[in-house]
Amino acid sequence: MEEVLTIETLRTHFYTDEGIARAVDGVSLSIKKKGTLGLVGESGCGKSMTALSVLRLVPTPPGRIVAGRIRLAGREVLTLSEIEMRAIRGRLASMIFQEPMTSLNPVFTIGNQVVEAVRIHTDMGMSEARLVALDYLEKVGIPAARERMDEYPHQLSGGMKQRVMIAMALCLKPPLLIADEPTTALDVTIQAGILRLMKDMQEETGTAILLITHDLGVIAEMADEVAVMYAGKVVERGACETIFSSFLHPYTEGLFRSLPGRAGKGEKLYTIAGTVPSALHFLTDCCRFNPRCPLAIERCRVEEPPLVDVGGGHAAACWVRAPGGI
């Protein structure tokens, strides 16, 4: 099937006083039409920066996309001018963020903000755009949407605000929706509703989703494919079911085994030794996970493992578990 988004060896670096932070350092990904790719990893592994790079929203300076290719719905994103880019944001790909509280403008009504999104990208008049906005606010399950349109963000609960963000993101039916930790700030009972809504809206508008989260439960519920990131690189990727049942990379294994749900009561939880390194200190020319890896061998310390396909689209970057493909 055709790909909506293809990222090839993307490098986004930050030039700071303390040195170069290689936040994204050679990431390749692709998302199929109407598919959902889950991007997993702990904080600081570069998953949000990968997403921001797609929309060219990386704060510059200090950040800069130094290498790579990004193809979004047939366009070469990295060759476009800022003006061309503006036409793409919201139209070809839109984004929802973790904090619905801070991503809405507090001085405009929510109706206003959805209408604005519609009018910027179409030649619709005010009343027509208002109808589109109302339609989407109803679709995302805002009760009494006609009245709520004239309310300000602070009058809505967190879950409702995230629904407004989704309405705003999807009202132009973009081929790609980037959702960066969309439910992390919400309670579980609210989270369930938002995840549900994202799935329903995907059915309805046919958008592909790049879902960034650290919550493996959310991934299990939503994703078709999964990419696991560590220290600015993808260390494993594959179909969701494959990753959950037969992960290969020791880091993926660590993520799964350290979940408290898997150990019995009174049993020790599995832990990954050490901590996630800061982007200033990502290792190069070796496996970036090797200081924390229980399986590390000499080769891991001197040579960077490539992402090797082991069959069925499942790939891992590990000298021990995926030495040369199977």
Place this chain on the structure above:
Amino acid sequence: MMLEVKDLRMYFPVKRGFFRRTAGYVEAVDGVSLSVDAGETVGLVGESGCGKTTVGKCVVRLLKPTGGSILFDDRDIASIAPKELKAYRRRMQMVFQDPFGSLNPRMTVSDILAEGPTIMGEDASDDRIAELLDTVGLPKEAGTRYPHEFSGGQRQRIGIARALSVRPSFLVCDEPVSALDVSIQAQIINLLEDLQARFSLSYLFVAHDLSVVRHIADKISVMYIGHIMEEAPTEELFANPCHPYTQALFASIPSLDPKKRRGLKALSGDPPSPVDPPPGCRFASRCPRVMEKCREGVINHVKISEGHYARCVLYY
């Protein structure tokens, strides 16, 4: 019984208008009872705004409750004078959620750890600080550094060491791992379990993450807008959740198996405002099994089995 909380109430006045008149009360905690045995871990779960942190803060008397009693070793500390409180502070401590906001950035780690023992007139020597750091798995050299030099997980270790510095027997852990990454979360949970065994500590473990609480707690109380909806021993609660709210909470946790996608069940309706909430069951506005009688009077706890209580008219 080490700690017994009975009918705890904490109301915060809502001030409105130019003269800051009291326009009503947020009933953050309304008639909460729970007990913690020596060496036991009790989990207090619920969604944000349900009052679980307020319960924790009342128990260590960072807040003075509006009503009810808090029996700590058979003495009611709910309304004792600040002077007398000092003796209890030594025995009960709190670990906070935010490892970034709860450590003074201008103090070195040694100073942070020495502050409590110094006030209590206890051993605050370098040896004791080194011992504390070692207990939580930090190197001795950490003492001379400042909080910003540490990662989230290490800061949480410092927060735990600070709580342990006065040799308490009871800790309130308020979401101690929810700000941490999964791999670090597991390290801190293991540490808390080790410390419990080593110093025979009792925990009141406040959290919203059910899988964490399931792992660590012996029994669980489920809170919703100031009320305890259900309480039961951990495995009993997971095997036989009775209250519709507990059931909804469990149904909204994504399963970790992509082959068993259940299609998450979402609750409809909004939670009521905790400002002068309506009578009856506070979950009535979102409950799938709501009846007429849920909206009136006081709903009492009903015994389901030994140690298992639910506050729901379905079991009357």
